[in-house]
Amino acid sequence: xxxxxxxxxxxxxxxxxxxxxxxxxxxxxxxxxxxxxxxxxxxxxxxxxxxxxxxxxxxxxxxxxxxxxxxxxxxxxxxxxxxxxxxxxxxxxxxxxxxxxxxxxxxxxxxxxxxxxxxxxxxxxxxxxxxxxxxxxxxxxxxxxxxxxxxxxxxxxxxxxxxxxxxxxxxxxxxxxxxxxxxxxxxxxxxxxxxxxxxxxxxxxxxxxxxxxxxxxxxxxxxxxxxxxxxxxxxxxxxxxxxxxxxxxxxxxxxxxxxxxxxxxxxxxxxxxxxxxxxxxxxxxxxxxxxxxxxxxxxxxxxxxxxxxxxxxxxxxxxxxxxxxxxxxxxxxxxxxxxxxxxxxxxxxxxxxxxxxxxxxxxxxxxxxxxxxxxxxxxxxxxxxxxxxxxxxxxxxxxxxxxxxxxxxxxxxxxxxxxxxxxxxxxxxxxxxxxxxxxxxxxxxxxxxxxxxxxxxxxxxxxxxxxxxxxxxxxxxxxxxxxxxxxxx
Amino acid sequence: xxxxxxxxxxxxxxxxxxxxxxxxxxxxxxxxxxxxxxxxxxxxxxxxxxxxxxxxxxxxxxxxxxxxxxxxxxxxxxxxxxxxxxxxxxxxxxxxxxxxxxxxxxxxxxxxxxxxxxxxxxxxxxxxxxxxxxxxxxxxxxxxxxxxxxxxxxxxxxxxxxxxxxxxxxxxxxxxxxxxxxxxxxxxxxxxxxxxxxxxxxxxxxxxxxxxxxxxxxxxxxxxxxxxxxxxxxxxxxxxxxxxxxxxxxxxxxxxxxxxxxxxxxxxxxxxxxxxxxxxxxxxxxxxxxxxxxxxxxxxxxxx
Numbered sequence: 201x202x203x204x205x206x207x208x209x210x211x212x213x214x215x216x217x218x219x220x221x222x223x224x225x226x227x228x229x230x231x232x233x234x235x236x237x238x239x240x241x242x243x244x245x246x247x248x249x250x251x252x253x254x255x256x257x258x259x260x261x262x263x264x265x266x267x268x269x270x271x272x273x274x275x276x277x278x279x280x281x282x283x284x285x286x287x288x289x290x291x292x293x294x295x296x297x298x299x300x301x302x303x304x305x306x307x308x309x310x311x312x313x314x315x316x317x318x319x320x321x322x323x324x325x326x327x328x329x330x331x332x333x334x335x336x337x338x339x340x341x342x343x344x345x346x347x348x349x350x351x352x353x354x355x356x357x358x359x360x361x362x363x364x365x366x367x368x369x370x371x372x373x374x375x376x377x378x379x380x381x382x383x384x385x386x387x388x389x390x391x392x393x394x395x396x397x398x399x400x401x402x403x404x405x406x407x408x409x410x411x412x413x414x415x416x417x418x419x420x421x422x423x424x425x426x427x428x429x430x431x432x433x434x435x436x437x438x439x440x441x442x443x444x445x446x447x448x449x450x451x452x453x454x455x456x457x458x459x460x461x462x463x464x465x466x467x468x469x470x471x472x473x474x475x476x477x478x479x480x481x482x483x484x485x486x487x488x489x490x491x492x493x494x495x496x497x498x499x500x501x502x503x504x505x506x507x508x509x510x511x512x513x514x515x516x517x518x519x520x521x522x523x524x525x526x527x528x529x530x531x532x533x534x535x536x537x538x539x540x541x542x543x544x545x546x547x548x549x550x551x552x553x554x555x556x557x558x559x560x561x562x563x564x565x566x567x568x569x570x571x572x573x574x575x576x577x578x579x580x581x582x583x584x585x586x587x588x589x590x591x592x593x594x595x596x597x598x599x600x601x602x603x604x605x606x607x608x609x610x611x612x613x614x615x616x617x618x619x620x621x622x623x624x625x626x627x628x629x630x631x632x633x634x635x636x637x638x639x640x641x642x643x644x645x646x647x648x649x650x651x652x653x654x655x656x657x658x659x660x661x662x663x664x665x666x667x668x669x670x671x672x673x674x675x676x677x678x679x680x681x682x683x684x685x686x687x688x689x
Numbered sequence: 690x691x692x693x694x695x696x697x698x699x700x701x702x703x704x705x706x707x708x709x710x711x712x713x714x715x716x717x718x719x720x721x722x723x724x725x726x727x728x729x730x731x732x733x734x735x736x737x738x739x740x741x742x743x744x745x746x747x748x749x750x751x752x753x754x755x756x757x758x759x760x761x762x763x764x765x766x767x768x769x770x771x772x773x774x775x776x777x778x779x780x781x782x783x784x785x786x787x788x789x790x791x792x793x794x795x796x797x798x799x800x801x802x803x804x805x806x807x808x809x810x811x812x813x814x815x816x817x818x819x820x821x822x823x824x825x826x827x828x829x830x831x832x833x834x835x836x837x838x839x840x841x842x843x844x845x846x847x848x849x850x851x852x853x854x855x856x857x858x859x860x861x862x863x864x865x866x867x868x869x870x871x872x873x874x875x876x877x878x879x880x881x882x883x884x885x886x887x888x889x890x891x892x893x894x895x896x897x898x899x900x901x902x903x904x905x906x907x908x909x910x911x912x913x914x915x916x917x918x919x920x921x922x923x924x925x926x927x928x929x930x931x932x933x934x935x936x937x938x939x940x941x942x943x944x945x946x947x948x949x950x951x952x953x954x955x956x957x958x959x960x961x962x963x964x965x966x967x968x969x970x971x972x973x974x975x976x977x978x979x980x981x982x983x984x985x986x987x988x989x990x991x992x993x
Contacts, residue, residue: 232963235818240829298798502829504798508745510818514961521959526952533948570893573956573964577900577971580949587948588911591941617914620855621907624848628903631844632896635836640896647900 207664215551218558225561230568230642233516235509236289239298242502243282250282250497257496259284264492265300279638284499294504296485304498305489307399308447309430310392311437312455320391320443320455326360327384331477333357334377353377385451392445392452395433401426405490407483410475416483417475420490427470434458435466446474448486519572526576527553530583538590540680544665545586545658552582552650552657559649571642578650581625585658588621589614594682603670603678611663618659622651692939696932700988707870707985714877721880731876732883735792736891737834739827741801743791746784746819747812753786756812764811769803789815795826837895844899848906856913859990864909867986871905871978872898875970893967901974908945908982912938916987928991935987946979 231238243250243258259278266274266286275287286301288294312320333353350373357376361367366383368376404421422430437444439460446454454474458467478486507515527549534542556575560567593610597603629648632640669675696703718730727733735742747753758780766775779792789812796804801824809815825833848868853861875898882888916934923930953975956968 242826242829293802295798295802500826500828501798502826504801504822504824506820506822508816508818508820510816511821518959518961522952522955525959526955529951529955530948533944533951537944569961569963570896570967573960573967576952576956576960577949579952580945581904583948584907584945587941587944591944617911620914621910623851624906624910625900625903627847627851628844628899631840631847632899635840635843636896637833637836637892640840640892643893643896 207660208668211551211661211664215554218554221558221561222554225564227557227561228564228566229512229516230566230571231287231289231505231512232507232569233512233519233567234289235507235512236287237292237294237297237504237506238288239286239294239301239501240279240503241284241286241301241499243284244498244500245282252281254496255281258499261492261495262286262301262499265488266297268488268491269297269300271297283502285638290509294506296481298501298504300485300488302499302501303489304449304495305399305486305492306449306494307402307490309395309397309433310389310445310447311395311433312392312442312445314442316391317441320388322363323384323388323391324455326363327381327388329356329360330377330381330384334381337374337377382451385453388452388455389445389447389450392443392447395429397422397426397429397433399490399494401429402490402493405487407478407487409480415475416478416480417473418478418483418486418490420472420474422470422472424470427468430470430472431466431468433466434462435464438462438466515569519569519576523572523576523579526579530579534583534586539682540669540675541586541590541593541666544662544669545583545590547665548586548657548662549579549582551661552579552653555653555657556646556650559653560646565645565649566642567646568639568642570639571646574643574646575650578647578654581622581647581651582654582658584621585614585618585654586662588618589658589662597678597682603676603681607663607666607670611659615659619655622655625651692936694932694936694939694984696935696984696988697928697991700991703984703988707981710874711870711877714874714880717877717880717884721884725884727883731880732887732889733834734889734891734894735823735825735830737830737837739795739825739830741791741793741796741825742821742823743801743805744788744819744821745805745808746788746816747786748814748816749787755786756782758782761808761811765804765807768807768810796824798824833892837892841895841898841902845902848902852906852910855910860913860917863986863989864906864913866989867909867981868902868905870981870985871901871974874977875901875974878973879970888966890966893964894970897967897970897974900971901978904949904975905978905982908942908978909986912942912982912987916990931987931990935983939983942979942983946975949975 241262243255245254255278259276262284263276266276271288271292273289275289277285279285286297288297333356337353353373357368357373357380360380364380364383364387366380368379368383370376370379401422402420403423403426406419406421407416408419409415410417434444438458439462441457443455443457445452445456474486530549531542531546534545536542538545556578559565565571589610592614593606596606596609601609626648629644629651632644633648636644721732722728722730725732762775762778762780765778769775775793777794781790782788783790789808791804791808793804801822805815805820805822845868849861849865852864855861856864879888879890879894883890912935915938916931919930919934919937920927923933925933950972953968953972956964957972960968
């Protein structure tokens, strides 16, 4: 009896601890409960597997970019060996993040091949025309936007395509325009030769508005060695008709000549500006990308989930209703069938709920919708153990044993089948947790934790509570433990 | 309260019933594979094939004005610059025109944002706080599918291994037979749901199958335990002892199923819509699982 009292105090202690934990360390809610966006980034590698180092490198670049973007409370984690998950809580638009993160942002400085001046001029002219078409297309009012208008653009586009000897493959007009512009930028880049100066030589990037017009430019600050390389390169082409091109991801974003006055020393000072008709947003995106450095491997955004905050709070409320009504249904059923024993199981279920939630905040487990369904489902499974025990107790009572004896041997005899029975569920949870996606992991974690805790609450807590109950004379009548109508047999 | 299920008398009926259920399920799976537009054993949802799913509510004063989906699509086509996005689009109004739900093939975030903006112009204002948008690339979809299938196979293997170690060959065989019986029937029901109601399955469906597997074996293990115990300790014939064991564990098995069904029922009634089909397939699995544990698996153990 003494030992049981020790357990009782231990359980009360655990309960207090749980309440304390829950008050001081609130539960972490997943995005489907608090609202926000989640992006899954897939690292693309043509051959072989992504190594740990590569994953780390990509992770750190993305992390820098996210920080420089200034999104608040974002959370970046790796998933599997080749995916990253970025969570943006609240009403932050994933669009900007997706544009900044998706690019490799490999910055190169290239010098023009000799004897390509005429080719370059033609391409530059074509680029101006394409840009104009894009401009016209995007600024057109909806009312203006009819077949006539798009036919005009279509005709101009065809002309350029013929000159370039390249046919765009996109299905819609806007896509075609963008595709051709990219093609031209790539063709321009191909007229230039690589140098050993690249984005790796940068120590900072910034942006500012150009003085003459409303366009923005991006400022590059080189490291010491980068500054030297830059001076060397500019010196080599100063005063010639060769241009210096700044290439981003294989597309030329700006080409400039170096004046004769730099022929002796090159451009020194360790900085450069890129002015390529940037809008404020474009300049900021490029700035963030350059600050974070280029990605060692390209990535692709393969999944985006966005949940509004209102929907999130609705989801919490709905889950709460579901959990509470589930508990009530189960409670009524148990008390109806097992009377005092049922009441004991309800008490241990309540304990079970507290312990579970406390453990979530301790580990911590981020609570998501599938996670909550795992928790709610595990309520049913937690009761399962109690039912096994109570059935045994009933049998013992029918056999004419005393209450105390029946309870003891009921718990003892049910022990092994309970532990055994839960193993298969735990096996499934383990597999789900190891192989599943993020979404599925939440379910596996809560169900698995639930099954483990239920072993403690249904075996130990219910036994302790029951032992405590029967210290009262009035609660020691056998008929309180058997269904009313069946006491006769 | 003693139960008296006449297992020995009804063996043929039970086995026959299960056979019919399995055949019906297989029929659904075959029909779905060869005779539907998607040509798959089950209607795979966007988790597995990629795509874009959007649900968003409109802000209305009292009642939301009525729009026909076709007229909205028509207008969308008029004002969208990127018409490509509108191929294969499905648009529905729900909840008295309040809720718009849209399915399209995979879109980029930018395209999806444009679509929402255009929608706002036509049926707006929209309540962006109620937005639920999922974009899944086709590559990820394929990966998720392989992932789910591997998870299922690995855990079925693990469970089979556990059962074979724990029981004699005969018991293990029948417990596994009952397990596959449950999984095939739930799978078949969803094949039929896909054919008739175009219900799609997502990764949560795979999760439910895994959970059902764990649960169904758990139930069977308890009954088989009881059979083993009774065969050792009680006199009486082999078949009679099996029947006795089933009747002794009947209450426990049905009660456990009921207490597990209650919470699931609560999720179906009160929970978020994204958990509806998940809870339903779990519930079906638990019902079929209890049936196979109580009636089918022990019947198979009976000697002629």
